[in-house]
Amino acid sequence: MQMERDISHVPTGRGDEVEIHGLAPHLHMTRFPTQQIIGYLVSLLLTLFAFALVAYHWLPLNLLVIVVVCLAFVQGAIQLGIYMHLREGRGTLWHLPVLGLAGFVGLGIVGFSIWIMLFKSGVS
Amino acid sequence: MKAWAIHLMKLLFPPRVLLPDIIGIDIGLTIAALALLVYLTKTHRWGWLWREWLTTVDHKRIGIMYLIAALIMLFRGGVDALMIRTQLIGPHEHFMGIQQYDEVFTTHGTVMIFFMAMPLVIALFNVAVPLMIGARDVAFPRLNAISFWLFAVGAILLNVSFSIGGSPDAGWTSYAPYSELAFDPGVGENYFLLSLQVAGIGTIATAVNFLVTVLRLRAPGMSLSKMPVFAWSALITSSLILFAFPPLTVAMGLTMLDRLFHASFFTVSHQGMPMMYVNLFWIFGHPEVYILIMPAFGIFSEVVPTFSRKALFGYDAMVVSLLAISFLSYGVWVHHFFEMGAGPTVNVFFGLSTMLIAIPTGVKMFNWIFTMWGGRIRLTVPMLWQLSFIPTFVVGGATGVMLAVVPGDYQYHNTYFLIAHFHNVIVGGTVFGLLSGMYYWWSKMFGWQLNQRQGTWAFAFFFAGFWLTFMPQYFLGFMGMVRRMGTYPAGLGWTAFNFWSTIGSYLMAIGFLIMVYNIVWSRMHPNWDTTGDPWDGRTLEWSLPSPAPIYNFARIPVVHERDAWWEMKLQDRTDEVKISVDSVEPIHLPKNSPMPIILGLAFLVGSIGMVFSWFWLAILGALGIVADLAYGSFADQTEITLDPHYIIETESALGRLQS
Ligand code: HEM
Ligand SMILES: [Cu+2]
Numbered sequence: 001m002q003m004e005r006d007i008s009h010v011p012t013g014r015g016d017e018v019e020i021h022g023l024a025p026h027l028h029m030t031r032f033p034t035q036q037i038i039g040y041l042v043s044l045l046l047t048l049f050a051f052a053l054v055a056y057h058w059l060p061l062n063l064l065v066i067v068v069v070c071l072a073f074v075q076g077a078i079q080l081g082i083y084m085h086l087r088e089g090r091g092t093l094w095h096l097p098v099l100g101l102a103g104f105v106g107l108g109i110v111g112f113s114i115w116i117m118l119f120k121s122g123v124s
Numbered sequence: 125m126k127a128w129a130i131h132l133m134k135l136l137f138p139p140r141v142l143l144p145d146i147i148g149i150d151i152g153l154t155i156a157a158l159a160l161l162v163y164l165t166k167t168h169r170w171g172w173l174w175r176e177w178l179t180t181v182d183h184k185r186i187g188i189m190y191l192i193a194a195l196i197m198l199f200r201g202g203v204d205a206l207m208i209r210t211q212l213i214g215p216h217e218h219f220m221g222i223q224q225y226d227e228v229f230t231t232h233g234t235v236m237i238f239f240m241a242m243p244l245v246i247a248l249f250n251v252a253v254p255l256m257i258g259a260r261d262v263a264f265p266r267l268n269a270i271s272f273w274l275f276a277v278g279a280i281l282l283n284v285s286f287s288i289g290g291s292p293d294a295g296w297t298s299y300a301p302y303s304e305l306a307f308d309p310g311v312g313e314n315y316f317l318l319s320l321q322v323a324g325i326g327t328i329a330t331a332v333n334f335l336v337t338v339l340r341l342r343a344p345g346m347s348l349s350k351m352p353v354f355a356w357s358a359l360i361t362s363s364l365i366l367f368a369f370p371p372l373t374v375a376m377g378l379t380m381l382d383r384l385f386h387a388s389f390f391t392v393s394h395q396g397m398p399m400m401y402v403n404l405f406w407i408f409g410h411p412e413v414y415i416l417i418m419p420a421f422g423i424f425s426e427v428v429p430t431f432s433r434k435a436l437f438g439y440d441a442m443v444v445s446l447l448a449i450s451f452l453s454y455g456v457w458v459h460h461f462f463e464m465g466a467g468p469t470v471n472v473f474f475g476l477s478t479m480l481i482a483i484p485t486g487v488k489m490f491n492w493i494f495t496m497w498g499g500r501i502r503l504t505v506p507m508l509w510q511l512s513f514i515p516t517f518v519v520g521g522a523t524g525v526m527l528a529v530v531p532g533d534y535q536y537h538n539t540y541f542l543i544a545h546f547h548n549v550i551v552g553g554t555v556f557g558l559l560s561g562m563y564y565w566w567s568k569m570f571g572w573q574l575n576q577r578q579g580t581w582a583f584a585f586f587f588a589g590f591w592l593t594f595m596p597q598y599f600l601g602f603m604g605m606v607r608r609m610g611t612y613p614a615g616l617g618w619t620a621f622n623f624w625s626t627i628g629s630y631l632m633a634i635g636f637l638i639m640v641y642n643i644v645w646s647r648m649h650p651n652w653d654t655t656g657d658p659w660d661g662r663t664l665e666w667s668l669p670s671p672a673p674i675y676n677f678a679r680i681p682v683v684h685e686r687d688a689w690w691e692m693k694l695q696d697r698t699d700e701v702k703i704s705v706d707s708v709e710p711i712h713l714p715k716n717s718p719m720p721i722i723l724g725l726a727f728l729v730g731s732i733g734m735v736f737s738w739f740w741l742a743i744l745g746a747l748g749i750v751a752d753l754a755y756g757s758f759a760d761q762t763e764i765t766l767d768p769h770y771i772i773e774t775e776s777a778l779g780r781l782q783s
Contacts, residue, residue, distance in 0.1 A: 115470070116470055117400060117403065
């Protein structure tokens with residue numbers, strides 16, 4: 001899983017080498033990627049479960065929405081934790097504002113869409 | 125005149141009325157493809173093509189491939205535009221049937237936005253950004269090639285649709301329910317959905333690539349605040365792409381589920397919500413228009429200082445306004461559907477946020493003007509495009525603010541007023557900007573310059589044609605002509621405006637032809653750029669020979685100031701970019717890889733499977749994708765090392781050894 005080019009060794013002369021360690025995570029090639037594989041399977045299961053909930057009407061609508069949203073958050077946490085190297089020591093601080101921005105935009109989009117769509121009675 | 129124009133267009137681009145025509149086109153395309161294959165075999169070009177282009181990961185070559193693809197798409201989209209305008213040249217005109225008219229305007233819009241403007245933007249990012257920040261390539265060169273091939277697959281899918289199975293016909297916005305199976309049977313819309321999804325993956329990858337490149341690979345000493353504004357625009361555009369394209373993918377994906385697997389996300393009769401499609405589309409769509417304009421802003425911020433011989437006025441304000449625009453552009457998308465009836469609260473919020481964007485945009489306008497103020501201006505072709513951009517874009521921005529006035533928009537939403545507005549900003553802003561950049565960096569790409577006189581003529585025709593085409597459309601909008609009308613009756617006062625608008629589009633076509641002539645002529649009578657710095661430039665790309673050697677910088681320059689190369693020239697430090705024979709280190713470069721183009725092929729196969737609902741083929745394609753990714757992950761030799769001798773030889777041939 002060699003990155004295309006290992007940029008962590010490029011001296012920048014800009015005094016931000018610390019950030020670089022955070023950005024290009026060092027993957028230990030020798031270890032079998034158990035975590036990643038489990039993460040992958042769990043993600044698939046979560047998706048299947050959410051799909052089944054909707055397809056087979058297992059829950060009343062209100063509850064369904066809540067449960068599916070919760071599943072989505074679990075799924076997101078798995079992605080961030082396992083694949084996006086959120087837990088890897090150094091550089092985490094540097095990631096926080098970026099993640100915050102992403103969260104802001106993501107939640108903003110969902111929130112605003114719901115707000116806008118609440119008015120759908122005006123259309124139909 | 126009118127009859128004559130229609131006659132000529134019919135001769136050139138026989139409108140498709142009956143099936144035999146499609147078969148004719150198919151046969152023609154097949155013969156052309158065969159001829160190309162034979163030519164390549166006869167001239168023994170296969171190896172060359174494979175090694176130098178198809179498997180390349182060099183950002184300069186990828187940039188050139190994007191550029192060529194974008195120009196071809198400009199031709200295709202332009203022909204569609206001429207067909208549209210010919211249909212509208214007079215009342216009751218039936219150059220094409222209405223169904224075909226729908227297909228042509230859909231293809232026109234989609235091709236122009238996704239397969240002309242986007243790749244032209246990415247072409248110039250590839251060509252210029254690594255060079256101007258002092259990098260040897262982008263951060264992820266192989267990913268860069270993957271982006272290109274996925275874009276190519278998207279473009280191929282959309283472009284072949286009309287001859288194999290049917291063209292999409294629900295507009296570039298493809299609103300549900302027009303795009304739903306019940307109202308739009310056939311495979312045309314599937315082509316649209318797959319094409320945008322595949323190309324979208326490539327675009328998102330490009331965004332990641334340039335974010336990391338600009339943040340990580342800058343030359344020593346080049347802090348963010350010393351970075352050229354074009355690199356800033358690449359950074360900000362990339363972050364816009366990163367947030368804007370996923371909603372598009374979702375919208376396309378849900379529509380695809382509706383069409384192929386009978387879901388009902390957007391079907392009212394099954395409690396779906398068609399307006400949700402519109403909402404998702406514009407969460408993408410509005411940032412997208414800024415994705416298209418930011419790079420043009422960046423290009424002008426390079427072109428203006430160079431041809432005014434002055435540093436950019438208000439660098440900080442330029443950067444802050446770019447950031448402000450990108451931030452605001454996320455909070456305005458509802459202005460595309462005020463008429464949904466979300467009510468005054470929602471509409472006023474989004475109307476005001478839209479108008480706010482005019483402020484940072486105005487700041488930029490003034491800064492360019494102040495940069496030129498008192499400067500020594502040279503009227504080169506890039507500068508002509510820039511100068512014409514200023515008044516043009518002001519008109520486009522002003523009409524945008526008019527559209528943001530909610531009660532007003534209820535009157536002219538989806539009329540030709542809107543059409544005029546966005547062509548005004550996209551053609552007059554994005555296309556003028558990108559052509560300016562193309563003329564500006566041409567010698568850096570190819571080593572020879574484009575003839576100035578011919579370039580000026582091309583500009584003159586295009587510019588005149590542009591105003592003649594789009595200004596009448598504002599009036600047509602006020603007079604009630606709605607967009608996407610296939611034909612119109614006489615006696616509404618629309619005839620003259622439409623007629624002149626069509627003539628304007630022919631003038632633009634002539635401008636395009638002169639530009640092609642300009643390119644071909646300059647290729648045959650090359651005016652070699654031997655210095656590498658034909659414009660007396662300011663940024664690092666001009667410190668390199670044209671075209672730059674494969675490794676770009678034999679020696680990575682150390683940056684002390686903004687406009688690093690200009691400062692070196694002023695302070696007589698130009699020797700700093702040359703090498704001395706005894707201090708050359710080996711250079712590591714990424715190695716060519718067949719993996720990206722194979723990935724593209726797998727996506728093509730899989731997409732065709734999805735388009736025609738041949739799921740065995742789709743699965744085959746998916747397996748191909750996984751296999752190719754695995755092959756790519758386990759390839760261990762991903763770099764080549766250039767020997768110092770080779771570097772010294774190359775540099776000395778270019779006359780770049782320190783004395
Ligand atoms: C001050 C700047 C701008 C303002 C205030 C503005 C405002 C608007 C508004 C309110 C609409 C929706 C009108 C309607 O649907 O009735 C619109 C549509 C549009 N604008 Fe702008 N705009 C601005 C700049 C731009 C720029 C820079 C671009 C692209 C480079 C652009 C491209 C478009 C496009 C493509 C559409 C409509 C597409 C469609 O419906 O098919 N605009 N603009
Ligand atoms: Cu908009």
